[in-house]
Amino acid sequence: MPARPTAVVIGGGVAGLASAALLARDGHDVELHEQNSVLGGRAGRWNRDGFRFDTGPSWYLMADVFDHFFRLLGTTTQDQLDLVRLDPAYRVFFEGDPSPMDVRSDPAAVAAAFERVEPGAGTALTAYLASARETYDLAVRRFLYTTYASMLPLARPDVLRRLGRLARLLGQPLDRFAGRYVHDHRLAQVLGYPAVFLGTSPSRAPSMYHLMSHLDLVEGVFYPQGGFARLVDSLAALAEAEGVRIHTGSTATQIVTAPRAARPLRGDRRTAQVRGVRVHDAEGQERTVPADVVVGATDLHHVETRLLPEPLRSRPESWWRRRDPGPGAVLVLLGVRGSLPQLAHHSLLFTREWERHFDVLAGSGDPVPDPASIYVSRTSATDSDAAPPDHENLFVLVPVPADPALGRGGLDGDGDPQVERVADAAVRQIASWAGVPDLAERIVVRRTIGPGDFVADLNAWAGGALGLAHTLRQSAFLRGRNTSRTVDGLYYAGHGTIPGIGLPMCLISAEVLLKAVRGDRSTERLSEPLPARRPSPAGTGGGAR
Incomplete structure (x- = not known):
């Protein structure tokens, strides 16, 4: 049999896992390399003292996108996840209004x-x-x-x-x-x-x-029992079932290229051809993994400016300086003694003058306002296994500027001062607005995460929590294509490329990646299921985690 084309996916987040699974099913011999010891990327997880936290995405929207993706791989959402439709979808607390509004997914x-x-x-x-x-x-x-x-x-x-x-x-x-x-x-x-x-x-x-x-407001907001880590585990298992070899603790250090043998056509700037990826693996060894296709499914700025030499960058630093990285975030993970019925699974706290907060995010230079417009997730409202009996878990997100200088978080208040001040203010605000005056005294587990952590753990450009903002010049075709302009065989997936940020967009980006590899310029979804062009699993080997 002719040798299968080889592919290396850099990054084990949702986009990377989805891309690896689709490429393998389409006939590629795929390896995935993730620098961290666990998969998920921004869709992370953290456990302590019986509390379980998602440290990233927490809203399950666009259910049809998940349904379609799973069907591409010959399975269903129902087979992979235990979804609960939230009612209310979320609760909103308005500054100065004593009565919160419960918002239901019912027109x-x-x-x-x-x-x-x-x-x-x-x-x-x-x-x-x-x-x-x-x-x-x-x-x-x-x-x-x-x-x-x-x-x-x-x-x-x-x-x-x-x-x-x-x-x-x-x-x-x-x-x-x-x-x-x-x-x-x-x-x-x-x-x-x-x-x-x-x-x-x-x-x-x-x-x-x-x-x-x-x-x-119409389709519904859902929650996968077990948390969003269950989605990551499902994607990893599906990828491995397609023959993908997954390596954690393996850091990509260079995208290896060679000059293109064929002279580029007029208007084609691709002067190099991808040859593989240099990795520093979990055993501390440096090696080169050969590849016909390389997918940068980690932070796009990192891929372009750290893994490629300057002449081969599609997006130089001057391009990035003109772009909006989106907001950073201070995340506060709280284990709380006793019940918190005042908060729904999702709660939003909106200040009356929330434009001031948005001005801060856009770079006004002012400190994060107190009170701020913040988001709170009480996963234990739906998932009893997310916290010990008679306890609750809270995930609090405070948008802040994308600025690593704000610092890193820590355990039990030992993070950098600016991060901890934002967290303390958020706890006070929730206590006041939701009517839980003793909230601070009931906290038994506390961890903060700041913009510096997004840089250290995820190579996030400028410490952004989500990815490139969806402004006009960073949406649709203006966001940039998912193929390198300079290196043949180099592709991108995830929040930094089309179609954008969020879990559904990352799944779509994997499908759009496959289209790019195939040369498919259609706009419609691929037909379900995707024909399996891989050898039988017995011939592929299993994952390497």
């Missing part, structure tokens, strides 16, 4: 809640959600699953008919668009907060992203 219920706050807002919301649904369906059909290697596949009647509207949605910010439907600042915040999932603010996110409201 009629949400419309009624909006109407109680602002007469006429319920009818307006119905129209808003209809627009969100139409925009989401078009995005899935035409814009999310394409490589943008050519714009011709986008010249379809359903796109051409909407060109004027699409231009307006791209040119108008989300907050102004939402302001056409609701006027009460609390309702505007409910419609605008999804911009934070995109690493930006409602005033900077294109209103195209109002499609996000279809996800949380």
